[in-house]
Amino acid sequence: MASSTATAIVTRAGRQSGARPAGSAERASRSGIWVGIFAITMSFMAFTSALFVREGSNDWGHLVLPSILYLNTLALLASSVTFELSRRQMGLTSGGRLRSQGFAGVWLLVTLLLGMAFCVGQYFAWQDLRAQGIYLATNPNSSFFYVLTFIHVLHLTAGIGAFLYVLGRLAANGTVRRSFFDNTAVYWHFMGALWVYLFMLCRMKL
Secondary structure, X not given: OHHHHHHHHHHHHHHHHHHHHHHHHHHHHHHHHHHHHHHXXXXXXXXXXXXXXXXXXXXXXXXXXXXXXXXXXXXXXXXXXXHHHHHHHOEEOOOOEEEOOOOHXXXXXXXXXXXXXXXXHHHXXXXXXXXXOOOOOOOXXXXXXXXXXXXXXXXXXXXXXXXXXXXXXXXXXXXXXXXXXXXXXXXXXXXXXXXXXXXXXXXXXX
């Protein structure tokens, strides 16, 4: 009796000790994504402050923003919707991982394609300005536009890379770590909200 009780206690302790590192890893991963978001936010706030300071100069003008930016904005916002549709259809395994079921994988693929369409659309926006003879160093307005939009696309490609990883894991074994999937969702929605802010900033100030 004593032996079986001791065995049960040891087994339970082993399970708890095994669960703690996993829980700690998830908390560290969640903290890491928020630290990254905070750093990105601070960098764009610094650019915004510089924009407001530079706006007071005599050579400040206004740009006619390429109309494709409206379609790009719609594509990125739609990608957040399709991501949530995928997220709600993901199933939870006994091991705490997420598995693809229903149309979850299809919605993820649509999200990826919309994100890539946004990046291609931004390239066409830059080409539109270049066709007008407006380059990075043409005036302060164009400099801010190119820098803000390029850095945003650069950060967005990190989210696209995360989508490719998720789709690869789902294709390989049908499951993906829940913490990674949730962190990808947080980052992607943040990128969408950040773009809305930048787009409104460009419309009002550039």
